[in-house]
Amino acid sequence: MMRLPTFAYRAPKSVAEVTKILKEEGPQATIVAGGTDLFPNMKRRQVEPKTVVSMVNLDALRGIEWRADGTLRIGPMETLRALERDERIKAELPALWQAVLSISTPILRNQGTIGGNLNLDTRCFYLNQNYEWRRTINHCLKCTGDTCWTAPGADKCWAVNSSDGVPAMIALGARFVLAGPDGTREVAAADLYNVTDGREWLTRRPDEIMTDILVPPQNGARSVYLKLRKRDSFDFPVLGVAARIAGNGEVEKADIILNAVGPAPIRCVESEQALIGYALKDETIDEAKALATRAAKPLDNTDLMPSYRKKMIRVFVGRALQALA
């Protein structure tokens, strides 16, 4: 059987206490939400925090509230199941709802949280393995080694952002509130993932925690999320496409976000620009989907071959736009 390493478990009752502990303990401490990703990673010794700080007692991090102006505020500690059950999320934020529904399995969604998913550790075939396996390849750049085995020439980690929630939140224009020991700040969702290296996959500092997820009113914009994976359950995405279109007739604003094809989510800027001012017809969609393929360069560190995943960018972006047409 796989056993957890020994660690100290803290479950403070306030955000201030959590960030204080994180500041004091430094990199030896890590936060845990539902634990569905952290504890398996710890069993494999991918991470061995000396202190695990749980947010289970932080009521301030819970809640699904629609404000008067149409903004949705979600507490990061809400389970994925709670979001799945919310009829208004399903109706007004289809990209988010579809993304959440596709995450892991129903049983895991009872435990996993939206905050956990948005902060999900990056993944790679060379990383998400047991300790003994990783020793066989001399460990990897992200975890105690010197080489990225996905792309040995480069001094960069190519572990993949494998969240379904992330591209949906970016497409919907969400913002996150981060609280640290010295105060809070608000960032656009895309800015949390503005990174190029799988080792440092978030701009959130280690002593900050996410306290609020704010999704602005969509004002009639339509959204969708499509996920590529081998099976219809359980599997992480090996390509995720979140798309949002505002404007009837002519496109006023387009958001096309790819995920699971690199260390960070990728906005298909060329595709988006090609759509502005045009109606969503076959020709415009074909052009946009072809441009999207150029946006990403998947590598051989997930299920399904990189050449296949790259091909599917075109197919999935096309299908996403057709669904919104």
Add this chain to the structure above:
Amino acid sequence: MSELRQDVRGQKKKYKYIGKAFTKVDGLSKATGQTKYADDLKLPRMLFCKLLRADVPHANIVSIDTSEVEAMDGVRAVLLGKELPNTFGILPVSQDEHAICPDRVRFVGDPVAAVAATSEEIAFEALKKFKVEYEELPAVYDPAKALKNDIPLLHEYGDDGNVHKRVSMEFGDVKKALDEEADEVLEDIVFYQGNTHLAMEQHATLANPEADGRLTIWSSTQTPHYLHKAMSKVLDMPPSRIRIIACPNGGGFGGKSDPFNHEIAVAKLALKTGRPCKITLTREEVFYCHRGRHPVLMRSRMGIKKDGSITGIHFESLLDGGAYGSYGVASTYYTGALQTVTYKVPTYRFDGVRAFTNKPPCGPKRGHGTVQPRFAIEIQMDKAAEKLGIDPAEFRLMNIQPEESVTANWLRIRTMGLRKCIEKVVEASGWKERHGQLPRGHGLGLACSSYITGAGLPIYWNSMPHSGVQLKLDRGGGVTAFCGATDIGQGSDTVLAACTAEILGVDIMDVRVCVSDTDLTPVDLGSYSSRVTLMMGNAAIQAAERARDMLAKAAGEKMEVPPVRLVFAENRVFDSEAPEERWMSFAQAVIYAEAKFGTIGTVGSYRPPRMPGRYRGAGVGPTPTYSYSAAVVELFADEDTGQIDVKKIWIAHDIGIAINKTLAIGQIEGGVYMGLGEALMEEMVYRDRRNGVHKIPSMLEYKSPTTMEMPEVETHLVEEPDPEGPFGAKEAGQGPLLPVMPGVANALHDALGVRVDQCPITPELVLKALESKDKRAGPSKHYPDLLITDTMRIKTPDEGGDGDADEPWRAKPKKKSKPEGSAK
């Protein structure tokens, strides 16, 4: 012969249990978590063991420094390979494994040391403290390369270099059949990737040393008897001092039918420490145990005539064996054995080679070696039908091998329900109206298969029964049935209880089964090759009939009724002519019998009938009787993504009779599920340029279907009792898996007009086929030279042969069997 001529074979009788859907005897226990699997067992002062495994694919072990391990708090013993010098292996001809490698490792995962500690966490930390120095050797991962090269040489034995086994045999004149008699010869090169069993329960073993020097070992194993022999050999202890108890398996599928390193290591650690020692493998370690389906590259050349008949087949297979022998020699023969039992094949040639490579060893997985060639043949049959312009179902029906016949390679067929199976699925799926007529992207595919109901020969040569059942009858009316058979989830406990209860006319809950314990139960060879229901069942029937005879004599005497008039039913013994007037309870009959005869105990045993094949290698393939299956697969294939969505599978299985209808359907659906996993997504793949590591040794990344992938399955049981089977039963545990993969391949062709001559049929391959000029994806059209220098020739039955080969290959007379308990 029983005095009571209640013919249990082939007669339409009113059974209480047989043929019904009754509850498994262990059902509630398993559903409520009461069943004790090997990992559930705990003993006082138990130590936890772990194996240190090689992190290089091929190397000599230069030195192992254990000083830091031994100095650790909580570590109680360390074990190195030199302490267990005797080799073992499931087959007598390939005893090539050490429990712990003493001097050389041959794949990433090969054990090099073991440790016993007071907790699992300490054992894990201890593994990090071993200092092993390796002298690395070149590694080989491709069997085509291995068969041509002696460097590196994995083993000193084998047929030549890294060729573990080379076989070549010809029945009739295949060259003539293909070159002269055939109107057309199809040639197909097909690749079947390796896959593994993925049983839910990981391997676990607990060894307990007893004060008097004896050793008891509980293990999640399918083959306690073979484990018993291996344990005795390696530990150098008489078998009478070793007790093997096979725990209920949380799935086996062939993955737990070898004796394993970890089983022997914990036994040795238990002897060394004087304390109970337990090990439970991690999922990753189960991937290293493997013993799963061999990757096989096949070439099939089939001659057909315009009238739709087959003139002959020349079949070649190249097996990627992995680092050790395991069942591999048998697997090699199996890839050439059953091609002839479904359709009439008048001439047949088989060339097979198994090569060693530096990867976890391959062995038997559900269908054992017959799955890969069946995939190739069923696709080829589909292509042949297309060439001839005949409906694929019709083409098969035209060529059905007759029942009660002997094939070109001397396999004896008893009942043969394949015709009915094909007709059933054709009717149920609307085949005639829909095949070839559905819109693009939607298709139906048909495939058939056959499997053995128990291997005709045991793994080590002997003349003894393959299964034995002992019955003990209690004065209180309870019955205990003892048998070495192991329940791996297939329901053998239930079959044993049901056969016994049916013959004796008692409630099934009055039968206690005592199984798979080498101290208590008579030998049953193990749960493999679908042998248990037939062999154990027949033995149980014999034991129960003998008991019934004794009770009938005593009860008949008491009631003054001739025994032949007595009926055993509803826990009673009564006169069939006056059921309410002359009767007694079953318990009362036992009492009278015990008073008359003394303590009542009976024995039944079973040995398969002698088979007509006499040539060298004829031992693999024969069986008391074959089961048959036919499946139609309906699927949608997306031509933009290559993804396949299987909507429904109709499967008809010629089962003889179903002893327990629900259990049988469960096995069939389980086979379909497992087949679908192989068809669409399961693959054992290694990174050649990263030290030969397994790419995906986890249940998350090694993909097997979820409920979302599982289609609706409509099962049809074709029941025509077989004279060889208990109550007429044939197997259901393996056969139904085989038609699924070729059914998917053939349905894909119907949907999108492409052929994928490879398994699994991944989305990438579908797209590749669509984009290719010849609308095909699969292995290259170049087949490696298997370097066959000598082909054994055997006359077919039609040629007037006697089952043995021609000179100079005629089999020598059999040697005398060696006495039990001797080494090797």
